[in-house]
Amino acid sequence: MTQAPSPRPMRKDASINRERLLDAARELFAEKGLGVTLNDIARHAGVGVGTAYRRFANKEELIDTLFEERLQAVEAVAREALDEPDPWTALTDYLTRTLQMQFGDRGLHQILDDPTLGDARINDVRTRIAPLIVELVRRAKDAGVVRSDFEPTDVTFMQSAMAPIMDSTRDLAPQVYERYLTFFLDGIRSDDRTFTPLPAPALSSEITHTAMTSRRRSTSRRRA
Amino acid sequence: MTQAPSPRPMRKDASINRERLLDAARELFAEKGLGVTLNDIARHAGVGVGTAYRRFANKEELIDTLFEERLQAVEAVAREALDEPDPWTALTDYLTRTLQMQFGDRGLHQILDDPTLGDARINDVRTRIAPLIVELVRRAKDAGVVRSDFEPTDVTFMQSAMAPIMDSTRDLAPQVYERYLTFFLDGIRSDDRTFTPLPAPALSSEITHTAMTSRRRSTSRRRA
DNA sequence: CGTAAGCGGATATCGTCAATCCGCTTAGCT
């Protein structure tokens, strides 16, 4: 779905380089976010900038190509969650799994969090995901496992709330964000009142300080 | 504490302009965050850039001057909270009030959130605040009103989690972040299992979309 | 082996921000 039906198929070295660029982009977007430059990507791929610009008009094109597939994966997770019979597990699985994906891929997080990013195709997938979340929440509420004043849009804000935690602790204590997700989920569920065991210990104040200090900058620009 | 004991006291117009600059800076830092330029501030104050640079060597100097007082206010809130006899109220008052301050002042939020910012004086205040939080949490745990696996550093991350919510909803639905604070607090408290009534309704999906789309950019730079 | 396709990367272009400089104005003293 990526190759055009042109007569000449593209020289072998050219398509190798194209793959290299895509790999490098995947890696860098995941690690540093969408802010990385095409130059960075080219260098990382071991090719010249010129090559990068010959294959992709600009960074956006690369992003759109790459993240359509990632977003579809998120959609798939939502659909799988809807197959889960237990409504609480369904909702938390969705949250846990998508946050995990976002944790491993800063670019994905940015794309999910900022509807401004991405082309029509990307928006398409986003549009398909929204109603799935609505359904997940509806089921959980109908089953009475979630407080009745919880709403689908709360899922969105929840996810964006985890972002700064992920960013500041990614290198030092990877799973800490799950700790806060747990607090949140315990504040949402209505089935019983035992606390969920926390999946990660709290950070010491020293580590917390380091985390805040060395927080990676988001790297993305745009608008005034 | 701001006037030097120099012989010549400073011309009247000069000190008027200085005040104007400070006012403008307070306003812009609060509204747009620490990323605003001295040029912006000068224009907002209705004076030339030259004047700004004559009064303050650079933006940092202005920030340090302005935020020492703001941070002291945060410290005061923590001390007041410690006077509160009920440990749960003490802890939540602190969180609620400081988040409210941060909500009204993006610059304050940035300073609190990023220990890299600010000079020695600022760090001084920060250092004085930390043990107060430790004490607030200790009391709450001793009283058994908070789950026993909650730790002081959790307060820090909590605050930074609220940031993206504040930023994206500030203009559209000012108090929504309190909704998420409530979810979180309900996930933390161990006294009973009634849910706290949510202080703000959920956002509709349309408004949520708008919020995410028009999220103000953080405006601050620094490092690679 | 000829040549169109591809390549690298130096470089032009643009935008943003910090900071300076200098000709003009004015407060405040005598």
Place this chain on the structure above:
DNA sequence: AGCTAAGCGGATTGACGATATCCGCTTACG
């Protein structure tokens, strides 16, 4: 009233970082 040091505005300079192009050299492949 007149003088002058202090202050003023804001155009301008310089540093930087990112995007995107251009062109002389290399290489795949018919």
